[in-house]
Amino acid sequence: MDEFQFIDSIKQNSYNQSSIIKGIGDDAAVFRVTNSDIVTAVDTFVEGVHFTKQTMEPFHIGYRALAANISDIAAMGADPKFYLVSIVVPKQTTKNDLAQIYNGMKTISNEFKMDLIGGDTVSGNELTITITIIGQVPLGKARYRSDAKHNDIVFVTGTLGDSQVGLHLLSNDLHLDRPEYEKYIQCHRMPSPRVNFSKSLQSIERISLNDVSDGIANELREIAYNSKVSITIDDDKIPTSPNFDHFSMTKQFEWKYFGGEDFELVGTVPPRDWAKVQEAALKTDVLVTKIGTVHFNTNSIGQVFVKKGKQIQTLEKHGYIHKVGE
Numbered sequence: 001m002d003e004f005q006f007i008d009s010i011k012q013n014s015y016n017q018s019s020i021i022k023g024i025g026d027d028a029a030v031f032r033v034t035n036s037d038i039v040t041a042v043d044t045f046v047e048g049v050h051f052t053k054q055t056m057e058p059f060h061i062g063y064r065a066l067a068a069n070i071s072d073i074a075a076m077g078a079d080p081k082f083y084l085v086s087i088v089v090p091k092q093t094t095k096n097d098l099a100q101i102y103n104g105m106k107t108i109s110n111e112f113k114m115d116l117i118g119g120d121t122v123s124g125n126e127l128t129i130t131i132t133i134i135g136q137v138p139l140g141k142a143r144y145r146s147d148a149k150h151n152d153i154v155f156v157t158g159t160l161g162d163s164q165v166g167l168h169l170l171s172n173d174l175h176l177d178r179p180e181y182e183k184y185i186q187c188h189r190m191p192s193p194r195v196n197f198s199k200s201l202q203s204i205e206r207i208s209l210n211d212v213s214d215g216i217a218n219e220l221r222e223i224a225y226n227s228k229v230s231i232t233i234d235d236d237k238i239p240t241s242p243n244f245d246h247f248s249m250t251k252q253f254e255w256k257y258f259g260g261e262d263f264e265l266v267g268t269v270p271p272r273d274w275a276k277v278q279e280a281a282l283k284t285d286v287l288v289t290k291i292g293t294v295h296f297n298t299n300s301i302g303q304v305f306v307k308k309g310k311q312i313q314t315l316e317k318h319g320y321i322h323k324v325g326e
């Protein structure tokens with residue numbers, strides 16, 4: 001198959017978005033919008049670094065790569081609309097593998113009525129997928145990690161650590177036939193970005209949001225640092241799956257705070273808007289849990305604390321815990 005045939009094979013027959021003027025097939029794509037802010041991001045996935053063929057089928061590689069990008073758009077409170085894919089294809093990649101990667105992307109893109117509007121195809125040594133995503137949000141409604149304020153409620157969607165459990169099971173060939181563990185594998189291979197939930201928060205005036213791509217410890221630190229506040233969370237409140245305790249305490253701790261790739265959302269809202277967050281969660285069938293509060297104290301800007309019983313510890317980078325008081 002030459003490049004021309006390949007492009008023809010991945011090209012959509014029709015587009016979901018009415019704003020599209022020119023999709024795949026020219027030097028660049030064109031779409032027209034009025035009265036919206038455009039939100040855009042790019043992410044690169046390299047075989048051996050971000051995924052391996054041992055734990056992911058080509059379909060999942062495509063699905064998850066686009067899911068990660070969609071999650072970034074959800075974390076901005078925006079609606080994903082378009083994506084462009086630049087792909088480096090090694091010689092040993094088969095036509096079918098390539099088709100399945102695009103199938104994975106198409107499957108999740110259809111779920112959100114998105115369109116593939118361009119890309120680039122080159123040969124090289126490592127299978128590498130770079131996705132550029134474009135979303136839209138009502139004027140001035142993009143959500144920033146710098147918007148947390150003293151006394152805000154800290155919340156998280158879904159359960160944490162599930163993707164890492166899935167990766168652990170898949171990498172070690174463990175219990176792959178146990179139905180109660182299917183959820184973890186699904187969560188790792190086909191995560192659900194929280195677009196509908198975040199779009200349902202639009203009536204809230206001020207809210208900070210971040211998606212859980214690197215683990216909640218990291219995401220909360222980004223909010224705390226960018227908002228110039230500190231955050232205290234309650235260890236007991238961190239939501240995990242019903243059989244998460246089948247795994248060692250060390251692993252549970254590592255996975256729920258530092259695991260990442262759950263693509264859930266963490267955020268902060270003023271207490272008066274908490275009911276609206278709960279309503280949005282109910283409406284979009286997403287679990288939402290209050291896990292802590294935001295504080296302003298000049299001595300602890302950018303820090304994240306975990307309360308465990310009577311003890312308070314700081315949550316450092318790379319899973320390192322440093323005790324500061326009782």
Ligand code: ADP
Pocket residue numbers: 007010023024025026027028029084085086087116117118119120121
């Ligand atoms: P050009 O040489 O003008 O960049 P290409 O032959 O690279 O044109 O691409 C032709 C069309 O196909 C363009 O619309 C481009 O965006 C699209 N395209 C090329 N490669 C891919 C890809 N891997 N995925 C999606 N669209 C692609």
Ligand code: MG
Pocket residue numbers: 119120121
């Ligand atoms: Mg090109």
